[in-house]
Structure formats: C-alpha cells, structure tokens
Amino acid sequence: MLRRFLQSFWWMLLLGILTMLIFLGLEIKSYQTAIAAITKFEQVPGEIIYRSHLKLDDQSGNTWQVILWKQIYPGHPPSVNLRLVGFPGSAELIHPQPLRITKATGEVLTAPDVFLEEAPVPSIGQYDFQNILPKLPIEPLQLGIPLPVQHFINISVPPSVVQEWQSVVSN
Structure with a gap:
C-alpha cells in the first residue's frame, strides 16, 4: 500500500513539474527579446x-x-x-x-x-x-x-x- 502511494506521489510530482515548465515556457515566449545597441x-x-x-x-x-x-x-x-x-x-x-x-x-x-x-x-x-x-x-x-x-x-x-x-x- 505504501509503495503504491509513493509511486502515485512521484508521478503526481513529475506531472506538476512538467506542467510548471510548460507554463513557464509559454510565459517566456510571450515576451519578445530585443537585442540592440x-x-x-x-x-x-x-x-x-x-x-x-x-x-x-x-x-x-x-x-x-x-x-x-x-x-x-x-x-x-x-x-x-x-x-x-x-x-x-x-x-x-x-x-x-x-x-x-x-x-x-x-x-x-x-x-x-x-x-x-x-x-x-x-x-x-x-x-x-x-x-x-x-x-x-x-x-x-x-x-x-x-x-x-x-x-x-x-x-x-x-x-x-x-x-x-x-x-x-x-x-
């Protein structure tokens, strides 16, 4: 039972991290980078x-x-x-x-x-x-x-x- 709980916990944690990375990637892309001198x-x-x-x-x-x-x-x-x-x-x-x-x-x-x-x-x-x-x-x-x-x-x-x-x- 504990093993199943830990496995579910790690999958949920991984899913949460992936979701955050996707949203951060979208947010970064919404700002243009402008390089000038x-x-x-x-x-x-x-x-x-x-x-x-x-x-x-x-x-x-x-x-x-x-x-x-x-x-x-x-x-x-x-x-x-x-x-x-x-x-x-x-x-x-x-x-x-x-x-x-x-x-x-x-x-x-x-x-x-x-x-x-x-x-x-x-x-x-x-x-x-x-x-x-x-x-x-x-x-x-x-x-x-x-x-x-x-x-x-x-x-x-x-x-x-x-x-x-x-x-x-x-x-």
Missing part, C-alpha cells in the same frame, strides 16, 4: 546622431524595424524621432496620423506624425518623440500604428527597449 555617429561635421535600431513583431507576426534616434545640430535643440518601418506587404500607413503609445497602466499618449502628406514608402511611419520619451517609465508599452478606419497595428515593446531609448536621450 546604441550607436553614435557624425553624419556631417557638428551633427551628432545617437541611435537605437532593433526589430520587433506586431500582433500578426509581421516584423518591424524600430529606430529611435536623437539628432543634435550645433546651435539647435536636439530632436528625438521614432521611425517604424514595415517590410513590404506588412501595412500601408496613413499620414498624418499620430502614433498611439499605451503604457502598462492603460494611459494613452500620442506622438505626432512627422510626415505631413505621405511617407517615402507606404510602410514607413515617423513620429516626434521629443516630448513623449520623458513621460515613459521603464515598463512594457504597446505602440498602436494607425491604419484606415480606426484600426491599429500593435507592437509590444519590452521594458529593456524603453530603457535603451532612455539611454539614447540621456547621451
């Missing part, structure tokens, strides 16, 4: 650009290039922009429409569209992040790229990326 370069003498460049997936699995940069011109205040580049066929963005940034608390911020009429390519959006970035805590965000008829493409941004963006601005 901040680069600094001088495009023309006196003009310095600090840039973060990485790739993130939207809710449909399409990959987007996400580029945040701070540009410094001598005698001018720095500018901070976020450019989202979808690969061909991913989406056709409408301009000028603001980017919707949703914080983990549910608060929604908007970044103005830099392209007043149309983008050089239909799958590119560029947004002024000068006043937005200081308001972003280091927590998960969701970027809502506007599409026609009140639809949005949503891109999840992990906290590590927000932290990197903060580093770009602090340079």
